[in-house]
Amino acid sequence: GEWAAKQFTEMGLKNVKLEKWGPFGQGWENTRFAAHMVEPTYSPLIGFQLAWSAGTNGPVTGEVLYAAIRTEADMEKWKGKLSGKILLMEPEKEIAPQDRASMSRYTPEQLDGMFLAPDPGQRSPFGMPPMAAAAGAPGRPPMNREQMMSLRRKISEFLKSEGVLAVLSLPYRGDGGTVFGASAGSREVKDPIPPASVALTPEHYNRIFRLVQKKIAVKVELDVQAKFFPEETDSFNVIAELPGSGKKKDEIVMIGAHLDSWHGAQGATDNASGSAVMMEVMRILKALDVKLERTVRIALWGGEEQGLLGSRAYVKERFADRETMKVTSEHGKMSAYYNLDNGTGKIRGIYLQGNDMARPVFEAYLAPFKDLGAETVSIRNTGGTDHQSFDAVGLPGFQFIQDAVEYSTRTHHSNMDTYDRIQRGDMMQASAVIAGFVYHTAMRDEMIPRKPLPKPQPRPADGAKPLPTE
Known part of the structure; x- marks a missing residue:
């Protein structure tokens, strides 16, 4: 600035x-990131830390465990079983062949189509962000934003209290070494800080997931360092x-x-x-x-x-x-x-x-x-x-x-x-x-024409409207 x-x-x-x-809210900075699978064989891992998650306080090595924790019942199920573990919390992601060029420009036909009003059912090309996807995740009922954020805070508190070393996650889109990701925690000073959260390229995440599912012991070494700045909000x-x-x-x-x-x-x-x-x-x-x-x-x-x-x-x-x-x-x-x-x-x-x-x-x-x-x-x-x-x-x-x-x-x-x-x-x-x-x-002689003034848009009451499930 x-x-x-x-x-x-x-x-x-x-x-x-x-x-x-x-x-x-509080600032956050990732100052170091290193990730490696060290058992059953060595492999460097491509990814990065998600914002507002904690560091690992130096290099740590932990056994990887798959634990799909999406509800309070899931937390009760896994209580006392996660200390010192590095978690996978999502199933593997199917990776489709890259049958299109990653680079594109609008064609004349596409630009002509923009003269028309859009199909109301058209989805965003960027996919669904993780938080919205989580609201309709399998085993979880539809919920409004406040309910979703409350559950997210409870899960963060649970993982921290159970002594989880880190969480490995899938990016919300991307493959081939391109990892898309943003945050795993909250910028609010009062909110709990989740354990170190790392988004991996799907190829590397899937490999670890398959080994774990076959009951082959997997260990990952992480060195993730992060700084929080709660004094300047x-x-x-x-x-x-x-x-x-x-x-x-x-x-x-x-x-x-x-x-x-x-x-x-x-x-x-x-x-x-x-x-x-x-x-x-x-x-x-x-x-x-x-x-x-x-x-x-x-x-x-x-x-x-x-x-x-x-x-x-x-x-x-x-x-x-x-x-x-x-x-x-x-x-x-x-x-x-x-x-x-x-x-x-x-x-x-x-x-x-x-x-x-x-x-x-x-x-x-x-x-x-x-x-x-x-x-x-x-x-x-x-x-x-x-x-x-x-x-x-x-x-x-x-x-x-x-x-x-x-x-x-x-x-x-x-x-x-x-x-x-x-x-x-x-x-x-x-x-x-x-x-x-x-x-x-x-x-210009005149200002740019305006639409009519919109009606007031008060904040919705908590619980007023659940998020979509797809």
Whole structure:
């Protein structure tokens, strides 16, 4: 964050600051990871530690045991039997042949299909996150989020009290050495810390599982070190501006991307790439020395990976509380927010988030970039990133359509999300497209059209609605 703020200052941007928000919860850092199967034969293991789980306090070696602990009854069944063990808690995963290329770009037919409303039964390409999957796991009844989190805390407490050395787990997707994973514990200081939790590539997890099922003794050696930072529970967003100089200088055009990432690698495509593009947009606009009618503001968000926390805190303070829909005076001065957070792929268009009144505006903005492959204006919504914080309170918030490249197959929350996966040409194209959008939005006579204000969205009562089971 301090580095980004320094870059903004050196660009000549104004009102550069790190804006605190909170509470986020305690920080966490993995400082060492080594994993090996040492019996019945030696094999190095590919994986990484899951966030907010404990370290092993130096190298440890333990016998591996399969114990499917999903309910309180399971905890009672395994009580007194787990001390000094390294656990497998999931059955093996079937690995299908890799019959498709891991790299992809949108075809003309796929982009044409985006003009249509989506099939309501369509599933996310990223698969089901582990926590949602757990809610409908075999042997476990459907449960709401509070029930699920309560059970998760009980299991963490149980494993710790029983003296479990570590838990080995399957990634929620991926194979071939690509491991996708995020967290196993909670950032809340008061919550129990689970034993060291390690996601392994499915090939290595399955091998261990099969040996255990055949009653062949397996021992694994782990050296996992982690640090917790309970003393600092706030986080921050990085903010900077190009002030407007016209009659509309009190009105705002915002761009943003999240600066935080998961720890399996560098977070290059999620979301250093998006942050870098948005920083480049500001550099371009500053270098052109154009006199902007409206103020252009950039935000690099914190806490996106834990639930859009940084952007939600910012929107609540500056624009509106989505639970009450009481709006501030700044709400009426916000023209649009543009977000980038779908990997390193070039821009192919923009999602309207159901705001069809913006279609002719964006079609005009995209027209100069048709030869660069950006021309699709889709009525569809897209989720999972910070434009939703703005859209939720009736502000025009948009995410660009990007080529997938290797996002869902290789890099998103994985141990392969490194600088090497960045596509330089794609990011240059994205910077040019967004700079065009921002310039025209800042200079437009009218603000970007809006949808009607949404109704208040109070938090659901505990137990109000169970999670889906599939």
